[in-house]
Amino acid sequence: MSTAESTMVPSGRLVLDDELDTSSREAADAAYRKLLQRLSHQSVVKHFDAYADVDWDAPEMRIDPDDPRWELDGDDPLGATAWYRAQPQPVRAAIGLHLFATFMKIGLQFESVLKRGLLEYAFRLPNGAPEFRYVYHEVIEEAQHSLMFQEFVNRSSFDVKGLATWQKVASRMVVRLGRTFPELFFLFVLGGEDPIDHVQRQMLKKCYDVHPLLRRVSQIHVTEEARHLSFARLYLRRNVPRLGRVKKTMLRIRTPLILGQMSQMMMRPSPQIVRRFGIPADVLREAYDANPKHRAQTTEAVAKVRRLCQELDVVTPGTLKLWQAFHLWPQEGAGAV
Ligand SMILES: [Fe+2]
Numbered sequence: 159m160s161t162a163e164s165t166m167v168p169s170g171r172l173v174l175d176d177e178l179d180t181s182s183r184e185a186a187d188a189a190y191r192k193l194l195q196r197l198s199h200q201s202v203v204k205h206f207d208a209y210a211d212v213d214w215d216a217p218e219m220r221i222d223p224d225d226p227r228w229e230l231d232g233d234d235p236l237g238a239t240a241w242y243r244a245q246p247q248p249v250r251a252a253i254g255l256h257l258f259a260t261f262m263k264i265g266l267q268f269e270s271v272l273k274r275g276l277l278e279y280a281f282r283l284p285n286g287a288p289e290f291r292y293v294y295h296e297v298i299e300e301a302q303h304s305l306m307f308q309e310f311v312n313r314s315s316f317d318v319k320g321l322a323t324w325q326k327v328a329s330r331m332v333v334r335l336g337r338t339f340p341e342l343f344f345l346f347v348l349g350g351e352d353p354i355d356h357v358q359r360q361m362l363k364k365c366y367d368v369h370p371l372l373r374r375v376s377q378i379h380v381t382e383e384a385r386h387l388s389f390a391r392l393y394l395r396r397n398v399p400r401l402g403r404v405k406k407t408m409l410r411i412r413t414p415l416i417l418g419q420m421s422q423m424m425m426r427p428s429p430q431i432v433r434r435f436g437i438p439a440d441v442l443r444e445a446y447d448a449n450p451k452h453r454a455q456t457t458e459a460v461a462k463v464r465r466l467c468q469e470l471d472v473v474t475p476g477t478l479k480l481w482q483a484f485h486l487w488p489q490e491g492a493g494a495v
């Protein structure tokens with residue numbers, strides 16, 4: 159395993175530092191700064207306010223829990239089950255709305271961890287660090303997202319719980335990673351942001367009958383997330399190859415564990431929803447655990463971060479089994495990785 163340092167050249171290609179002469183290294187640093195400046199500038203010219211840019215009180219934005227537009231379609235693992243289709247219409251709509259509201263609640267709890275971790279990361283940056291300004295833009299944008307998500311949850315009429323207590327306790331360790339192990343922290347960031355972004359993009363693409371409030375919140379989120387995802391990838395491409403042996407090994411083992419947890423939280427109903435609507439265990443098995451389509455959807459949701467991990471040598475033959483165990487790896491014959 160190589161521990162040699164590397165640098166991203168302007169083309170985005172990674173090369174070992176000892177291959178670079180001083181002028182190439184300066185060019186790579188200049189390109190990195192320029193990319194961060196461009197992202198920061200975008201945050202100034204294209205940003206949203208949770209209340210000025212969403213017309214919460216417009217009549218068409220009102221949330222009616224019986225609205226058929228909340229119902230899950232046949233592409234959804236639970237929506238495709240005979241049990242779901244046999245429920246009365248108001249129950250089908252309420253399950254769909256509760257799922258969307260839980261998605262937003264977990265999303266804003268994830269963003270809380272993200273903002274605190276970013277502030278930990280920025281706290282130790284030296285004067286003049288190009289990351290400082292960008293990271294503060296991202297914290298501000300995430301705060302606006304969390305305002306939108308919480309407002310949606312409040313208007314859903316459900317007292318959505320979100321993360322379990324043990325997950326809230328574990329999240330404090332993730333916040334600390336922003337200071338102690340930023341490379342693992344930014345992989346955690348991608349583990350949350352990539353599946354959220356994937357689910358929202360899929361929804362905006364395929365459903366023409368999305369509720370206008372859900373559509374507006376999702377459009378705003380997807381637009382700003384593109385910058386956040388770019389920064390996390392840029393940071394990882396620049397810094398993971400520079401890690402020493404011990405940290406690289408930790409990254410290789412902990413990344414599939416984190417991604418497995420995150421994708422499951424985002425892709426299946428919370429225990430609160432299961433209890434409230436009395437979803438039987440065999441229906442959950444049919445929809446999620448024993449459903450190849452759901453596995454493929456989970457694998458697809460993490461495809462971008464998985465490919466980045468392959469590129470950065472974070473996946474090894476020794477840790478591949480972990481990726482497979484959490485359904486993060488395409489099954490044989492399921493298409494290209
Ligand atoms: Fe966000």
Ligand SMILES: [Fe+2]
Pocket residue numbers: 300351382383386387
């Ligand atoms: Fe984000």
